[in-house]
Amino acid sequence: MQLIEKLSILADAAKYDASCASSGAPKRSSEGKAGLGSTDGMGICHSYTPDGRCVSLLKVLLTNFCLYDCQYCVNRRSSDVPRARFSPEEVVTLTLDFYRRNCVSGLFLSSGIIRSADYTMEQLVRVAKLLREEHDFRGYIHLKTIPEADPALIAEAGRYADRLSVNIELPTDASLQTLAPEKQIGSIKQAMQTIYTGEQTVLNEPRAPRFAPAGQSTQMIVGADDTDDSTILHGAEALYGNFKLRRVYYSAFSPIPNSPKSVPLAAPPLMREHRLYQADFLLRSYGFSAGELFEGPGHLALDIDPKLAWALEHREVFPLDLNRAEPTLIARIPGIGLRTTQRLVDLRRERKIRFEDLARMRCVLAKAKPFFITSDYHPQQADSTSVLLREQLRDRPQPQQMGLWG
Amino acid sequence: MISLECDNLFGTWREQARWLLSHQVDPSQVSWGEAQAADLFATDEPILAGLGPFQARIPKALLELLESAACYHGDQRWSLLYEVLWRVSHGDRTAMLAGDKLGSELQRRIKQVSREAHHLHAFVRFVALPPEAGPELPEYVAWHEPAHDILKSASQHFIGRMGRHRWMIATPLDGVYYDGQQLIHQRHCPEAWQQLAQNVEDPHSAMWLTYYSHIFNPARLNPKVMEGHLPSRFWKNLPEGKLIPSLISEARTGKQKDGQAKMIGSKPGKRIASGQG
Ligand code: SF4
Numbered sequence: 001m002q003l004i005e006k007l008s009i010l011a012d013a014a015k016y017d018a019s020c021a022s023s024g025a026p027k028r029s030s031e032g033k034a035g036l037g038s039t040d041g042m043g044i045c046h047s048y049t050p051d052g053r054c055v056s057l058l059k060v061l062l063t064n065f066c067l068y069d070c071q072y073c074v075n076r077r078s079s080d081v082p083r084a085r086f087s088p089e090e091v092v093t094l095t096l097d098f099y100r101r102n103c104v105s106g107l108f109l110s111s112g113i114i115r116s117a118d119y120t121m122e123q124l125v126r127v128a129k130l131l132r133e134e135h136d137f138r139g140y141i142h143l144k145t146i147p148e149a150d151p152a153l154i155a156e157a158g159r160y161a162d163r164l165s166v167n168i169e170l171p172t173d174a175s176l177q178t179l180a181p182e183k184q185i186g187s188i189k190q191a192m193q194t195i196y197t198g199e200q201t202v203l204n205e206p207r208a209p210r211f212a213p214a215g216q217s218t219q220m221i222v223g224a225d226d227t228d229d230s231t232i233l234h235g236a237e238a239l240y241g242n243f244k245l246r247r248v249y250y251s252a253f254s255p256i257p258n259s260p261k262s263v264p265l266a267a268p269p270l271m272r273e274h275r276l277y278q279a280d281f282l283l284r285s286y287g288f289s290a291g292e293l294f295e296g297p298g299h300l301a302l303d304i305d306p307k308l309a310w311a312l313e314h315r316e317v318f319p320l321d322l323n324r325a326e327p328t329l330i331a332r333i334p335g336i337g338l339r340t341t342q343r344l345v346d347l348r349r350e351r352k353i354r355f356e357d358l359a360r361m362r363c364v365l366a367k368a369k370p371f372f373i374t375s376d377y378h379p380q381q382a383d384s385t386s387v388l389l390r391e392q393l394r395d396r397p398q399p400q401q402m403g404l405w406g
Numbered sequence: 407m408i409s410l411e412c413d414n415l416f417g418t419w420r421e422q423a424r425w426l427l428s429h430q431v432d433p434s435q436v437s438w439g440e441a442q443a444a445d446l447f448a449t450d451e452p453i454l455a456g457l458g459p460f461q462a463r464i465p466k467a468l469l470e471l472l473e474s475a476a477c478y479h480g481d482q483r484w485s486l487l488y489e490v491l492w493r494v495s496h497g498d499r500t501a502m503l504a505g506d507k508l509g510s511e512l513q514r515r516i517k518q519v520s521r522e523a524h525h526l527h528a529f530v531r532f533v534a535l536p537p538e539a540g541p542e543l544p545e546y547v548a549w550h551e552p553a554h555d556i557l558k559s560a561s562q563h564f565i566g567r568m569g570r571h572r573w574m575i576a577t578p579l580d581g582v583y584y585d586g587q588q589l590i591h592q593r594h595c596p597e598a599w600q601q602l603a604q605n606v607e608d609p610h611s612a613m614w615l616t617y618y619s620h621i622f623n624p625a626r627l628n629p630k631v632m633e634g635h636l637p638s639r640f641w642k643n644l645p646e647g648k649l650i651p652s653l654i655s656e657a658r659t660g661k662q663k664d665g666q667a668k669m670i671g672s673k674p675g676k677r678i679a680s681g682q683g
Pocket of ligand 1: 066067068069070073074075076077111112113
């Protein structure tokens with residue numbers, strides 16, 4: 001089979017993984033050196049496809065042959081898809097070609113399980129090793145980790161890769177048992193633990209060989225089972241806490257060809273995915289806890305963002321005086337982000353904040369208005385009920401699943 | 407009214423601004439570059455030699471902000487900077503801060519300039535010249551059309567990225583060439599560079615185009631979000647730009663039911679017997 005045909009099959013098979021970030025790597029440069037590639041911590045999105053997603057890395061599977069039969073996956077063994085397999089050298093060639101063209105910042109390599117977990121993992125590691133050692137490649141490498149693989153192989157992967165990831169796949173153990181019967185939650189968490197331990201070992205050891213300096217991430221498929229958002233975000237919070245994950249990616253379940261009856265054949269729940277990312281951001285950067293976002297079981301609202309939802313439930317906190325309030329509280333005002341918060345703090349050191357200052361900052365004034373006070377402004381809406389406010393502030397038109405769908 | 411010309415060089419503008427400030431020339435009394443229009447009304451005052459008595463203390467951070475905002479192509483490119491400088495040197499630091507009317511515009515320009523630098527890092531596409539081209543020519547060339555003056559500083563990024571390779575980026579205004587050792591910046595891009603970058607043949611572009619078409623998930627079609635991140639002004643210089651309209655319309659006419667690209671569905675599939683290894 002021609003390389004180009006393999007590429008078409010193995011890119012098509014890889015598109016369902018949402019994580020394509022190239023951020024978090026340490027500073028590396030090839031200036032004046034043999035080889036190719038640099039990283040500086042910031043990811044670069046080299047292109048965008050018409051689904052609005054960023055193309056940052058060459059994201060392919062080494063092979064889409066797979067012994068497992070995960071119901072949500074286009075590559076499961078019972079799926080009637082064309083199959084292909086790259087040699088490690090072929091992946092290296094493609095990575096370097098795309099890299100020189102400045103089309104990508106590196107490689108994100110994953111694979112179906114062939115022969116055994118160890119064999120598959122060895123093949124993945126081999127690609128990374130070739131890139132680093134034979135070609136002095138200093139760009140970004142993200143390797144998917146096969147959970148059942150020998151911890152020694154995972155440790156080796158960590159020496160070559162910037163990022164490692166083990167996919168948690170589904171939000172609950174029960175769903176994993178139903179939809180991915182060959183996968184074990186135990187070995188998934190074990191692999192996360194192995195990576196976490198690897199990271200900890202080199203921490204504060206400047207001379208130790210590096211280990212996955214961009215940390216680990218995972219992906220959770222949303223909408224293939226009926227788990228609610230509360231369970232999903234409490235799960236994510238536990239993963240952030242237990243294994244210090246850099247990111248949890250949420251992937252709206254996208255219908256697959258030859259879809260088995262066990263998973264929905266419906267448009268991907270993109271708005272739900274979007275709200276989960278917003279809520280996840282509140283957990284990672286705004287100091288919210290999952291418990292604050294959910295009083296009990298249930299989903300995030302689709303028609304308002306999670307910060308607004310929280311504010312409407314906690315009117316006693318508002319309105320906040322922008323000239324006095326703690327920055328962490330200002331950041332909890334709907335429509336005001338971390339950057340605007342910082343700008344408000346800078347400005348109020350010089351003079352009193354006035355209403356019109358807000359209009360010039362990058363904030364969503366309509367959303368923020370009911371929740372703050374300035375030296376010349378007090379919200380009329382402070383006395384409106386939350387029900388009324390929600391009616392005024394919800395996204396319109398009522399979000400449906402995006403896209404044409406017939 | 408004083409009309410000045412700084413040839414769009416920050417260093418020149420800075421010297422002029424230093425002089426103006428030392429003579430306490432109010433921002434309303436000076437303009438840059440709009441000389442032709444301004445001259446009709448201006449009563450040119452003779453420029454005094456030597457610095458005037460006013461000694462302003464300028465925070466270093468301010469100069470950095472001004473230098474970065476100076477890369478912005480737009481109205482009042484230089485006079486806006488002088489107004490900021492004037493206000494800050496007279497004790498009003500809000501002129502640098504978002505929230506203030508002038509400060510917001512300054513910050514907006516800085517943001518646009520830094521976005522444009524990212525666009526360069528992201529959307530430059532190098533094409534290899536044939537190896538016969540010889541050591542006098544770059545190994546990789548790119549044509550790029552930035553909206554602001556970012557090429558000189560932002561192209562440094564590629565020195566780390568491309569190692570010892572020789573590469574060139576030509577634009578309608580300026581150009582850079584890295585000869586394997588140093589970066590040469592030409593304020594007026596030589597025509598030969600422009601020709602080279604615009605006419606290079608790319609016989610091996612099929613791999614990247616194939617990848618781009620297949621990593622797209624038609625079931626998630628969302629062209630608005632794409633355009634927000636990848637403004638259409640860049641499409642014409644991106645090889646994948648030509649594919650975008652057809653990928654969108656294909657997705658709209660039926661390929662949206664699942665994520666698979668059409669061409670994959672038409673190939674024979676293969677189920678795998680369990681236990682096979
Ligand atoms: S292990 Fe499961 S999810 Fe991974 S490729 Fe195989 S079937 Fe798909």
